[in-house]
Amino acid sequence: MAVGGLALIVVIFLIAGFASLLAPYDPGKTEVSMKLKPPSSAHYLGTDQLGRDVFSRMLYGSRISLSVGFVAVGISIFIGILVGAIAGYYGRWVDSILMRFVDTMLCFPSFFLILTIVALLGPQIINIMIIIGVTSWMGTARFVRAEFLSLKERDYVQAARALGVKDRRIIFRHILPNALAPVFVSATLKVASAILIEAGLSFLGFGVQPPAPSWGNILTEGRTYIFDAWWLTVFPGLAILITVLSFNLLGDGLRDALDPRLRGKR
């Protein structure tokens, strides 16, 4: 299943990369005479309310979903590793303060918090990425900290310390590489949830703004025509489902491979 997930992710990446070659139409080109046409050989997935080709728009939309997913998770992982490493390595009051901050962040309903801040700052794609990133690093911080707490007691770390290696070097060169496996697993699963969050924001009108095509906003624009043009609702939703599913499958597969004790969990 995990291999299937990986294969699907590769395909989705290829689609996003070669969207301009694969798309039969310009995703922004409107043709009012062709509006709301059902799927046909000319328009594989039909046309929307402005006569734009849904298939082409969805190909381009994959870029937005993937980039939101990856950039947001990159930010989140970066903050999580930094906070977790510092808290776990230095311990004592540094640890206490940082962990109380993590507890505090975890108490807020994340989707509502994201929605509020996006509304405050404006729904540009870069804002969305940053905000999803800075509101979702707490889990990573917690388990990076846990890894550090146990790894810093190991002999090789003590040896490095005895040799006078600087803290920063011990943290990033000696301990971190050994603590990264669970980070990869959670990063994969987080990409899935970031894509879902972007879709949810789009649905509420705070996602990537039209006319730029994202799966979320194609779906959202299409809901007005749900009874006349089902394809505007069904296909973008399926694209989100398949992408999120692939990342979830890959993430669980990676976890099983890296930590056999957890096999079959979920």
Next chain:
Amino acid sequence: MAKFFLRKLFQLFLTLVGISVLSWVVITQAPGSPIALTMDPKVSPQIIEQMMKNYDLDKPIHQQYYLWLKKLFTGKLYSFKDGRPVLEKINERIWNTLLLNLVATIIVFSLAIPLGVFSAKRQYSFLDNLGTFGAYLGISAPGFWLAYLLILGTVELFGYPVLGMRSFVTEDFTTVEMVMDRIWHLMLPSIILAIGGLAGLSRYTRSSMLEVVRQDYVRTAKAKGLPDDHVYYKHALRNALLPIITIFGFLIPDLIGGSIIMESVFAWPGIGRLSYQAVLARDYPVVMTILSISAVLTLVGNFIADILYGIADPRIRYG
């Protein structure tokens, strides 16, 4: 135990302070916050005046924080939109949300646990694999998309309205019809809300059961000839479900987050829809009160879950 309790209580207090500071910073100090609006000539003087009143923007910064905290917890914050107390507005809506979530939770628990036990009993059977796949679909599909598919399906099939808490025209309804109408409107959003939890909890029960049934005491129970159902439901399930207590505390943020989207889809007049309308109208007092209240509830929920877990599982010793 007492020492543990006190330490937990102290942490709880620190986190509470953290929540209040963070809420206040987001609302008053972040770029794009309402304070920035007071510099905007397009904003009407009334709104600016209301904002000054709400946030005491004319006072020094430490007093601003103190006064905001006091107003928040004594219900003296007023909506920008209609000038009504925020707590009153929340009180009107929260019961509808609780009703919706109560039904969803009942659906989740009454289906997920038997499903999980069944899958664990027949690990890797066709039905178990089907369940695994279904669970993956459940956690991967956007909820609002499923909701639209369901609306599309039911309206095409039954031709009966599904949005809101009840139908628009109900004058000629009998009492029974009224009740049925209410239940009908409650069912669809509850089912959609339940799907994510159902997928998660059934898988959780399954894996937890698989761990427990390999233990010696379960083998003993089987060996002494107890019926299978008795072994699974009476002996194994109790231990398998213990960790679920800790999940309860984290239900609250999910509940609010999930409600925002679902209540918007189904035009359900609950707290989620109120939050969304407040965000749209830039009605900051409402937004911040809901954010802070749900954070505090989550905190208290986690605290209670921690304590309950210790009581339910005698193996846990606090020291």
